[in-house]
Amino acid sequence: MKPVAGQQSQLRIIAGTWRSRRFGFSEQPGLRPTPDRVRETLFNWLSGHVEGARCVDPFAGSGALTLEALSRGAAWTLACDTSREVVNTLRGHLQTLGCDRAEVRQQDALTLLATAPAAPFDLAFLDPPFRQDLLAPACAALENNGWLSADALIYTESECRPSELASPANWSLHREKRAGQVWYCLWQRNA
Template identity: 55%
Template sequence: MPRKNSPRRPNARTNQAQASTTLLRIIGGEWRSRKLPFPAVEGLRPTPDRVRETLFNWLQHHVGGARCLDMFAGSGALGLEALSRGAESALFIDQSSIAARQLKDNLTTLKCQRADIINTAAATWLTQQQAAEEAQYDLVFLDPPFRKGMVEPICQQLDSLSLLSDHAMIYIETEAELAQLTVPANWHLHREKKAGQVIYRLYQRELLS
């Protein structure tokens, strides 16, 4: 009798690769509804769709032509969303080589040449910066690992190094229990909202009189 073909066994490597990536959806702009892969790196948690939608509703008059800085880029969700909606440029910083490599691939897929990626820790990048002669960034995204005490020192450094334009917008995403956040005196809270275990805030920088 002819031998029946046995059921094909799942390829373990294929299953592992599928399990180690997931998809990010861009919400609006030029790349609206595009889905891009990002790696399942420990601690990487892209800003949820509903939070990004709210944030970019807040930012609708500030994104076009903006120079963006995404300091804990991870999947690049925030910086990619800004680029899709007309930002002039974006600098992505992340210490994970896996995340940085995938982000580079995604930018290539999108044929985007308005972005750069630096594979290092945000704090390390800041220590390498000199005080800017002129402001560099109009829109900054800060979504650091929770409960590490990173946010406040980085905010102070960004301002003291003159890396921000006069009326820069700064988005900060933290754990919900961080009810009080100390930021530079000339950063004014523009919007704030809580979503589950996350609290997200949008500040606007003003010149001190």
């Protein structure tokens, strides 16, 4: 069954300071929150890398990855989405949690990534809407515009196999898994 725009759905923070907290978000076209079991696997992969990390989430959507990273001790997260409603909802969740370690911008992800950040990020979460050819350009922009620290980890979620992704030459595939029609992968940047 397809989600209806404006219909309320929920996400649950899996672990960390805000473990088991639930937040509502409105369904939007192309919005696919990372499922609990995929997030749990991802953050198991990231064990030891989240605490104190600077994270960027250019396709924030429901904010599930941003909230999970912050709950697990990320020092700072920059989240971005084109939808005003999505951005306002995520800002509201952060306010409810009393979290001042994040910035949420209403902006196109590729526009955001086209400029250099003030400082590089340790973790990047790339979960763009499917079938819009956004993943490869986002990977290239992260690499080419100074968004990543020397040994950054990059998470990707897509409908295609990791071998089909034109990833930057200095990224190596660290972990990969499939859940239904979704491939999710963790890449290691090698400076």
